[in-house]
Amino acid sequence: MTITQDDQLQGLKHIGRIVANALQAMGRAMVAGMTTAELDEIGAAYLEREGAVSAPQSTYGFPGATCISVNEEIAHGIPGGRVLKTGDLVNIDVSASKGGYFGDTGATFRLGAVTPDLDRLCRDGRRAMEIGVAQVGAGKPLAGIGTAIGRFAEGRGYTLIRNLASHGIGRALHEEPGEIPTWPDRGERRRIARGMVMTVEPFLSKGGLWAEGGDEDDWTLYADPRAPAVQYEHTVVATRGKPIVLTLPG
Secondary structure (H helix, E strand, O other), rough: EEEOOHHHHHHHHHHHHHHHHHHHHHHHHHHOEEEEHHHOOOOOHHHHOOOOOOOHHHHHHHOOOOEEEEEEEEEEOOOOOOOOOOOOOEEEEEEEEEEEEEEEEEEEEEEEOOOHHHHHHHHHHHHHHHHHOOOOOOOOEOOOHHHHHHHHHHOOEEEEEOOEEEEEEOOOOEEEEEOOOOOOOOOOOOOOOOOOOEEEOOOOEEOEEEEEEOOOOOOOEEEEEOEEEOOOOEEEEEEOOOOEEEEOOO
């Protein structure tokens, strides 16, 4: 989506706050001993109270209100009977719509104390997203997002999952300009238009290169080669100055 009117921006900010608040509510409520289904219920209840509709459910028939991926799972994990434990890495991805506008956000949470390597991975994962967001601006190359993230990842000794991309969003969960690489891609020649709405969501890993499905279901993705991976995500709008981050809690 490319914003042309202020009411569009306000609609996107509204749903952006809703998904951001739902994500934070789930992160605060997460404790060892609860199941991922119970955690999902917290997000589902928040979205319902705000009059928002889960985007994975409405768009793809996903069997949960949110995606919750634990440890070896890196994306699209189905909420269910898995019991959370101290030391887990829990990625929560919340996307929803309201009034015809969509917002999408995500973060990887540490449940209690984790190893120093995983703690560093989480901190650097958030930093990778922030570096990507800083490259969003009218007239800038779309490839600049992945180039900057890739430079940071390589310098810190990480890999990037190269088949889980950022994407356009706005009137639908996934829309023009389609997939946006968050890794270096010399073939990407497009430029960012003023008002373009997109996600920035790199998957930073300690060795993983690709996302692949498992045998358990048709949704959950794992790193290949198997390795820890984290994801942080904002929905943003390109301007002539700093990008507008839509998915901030408040």
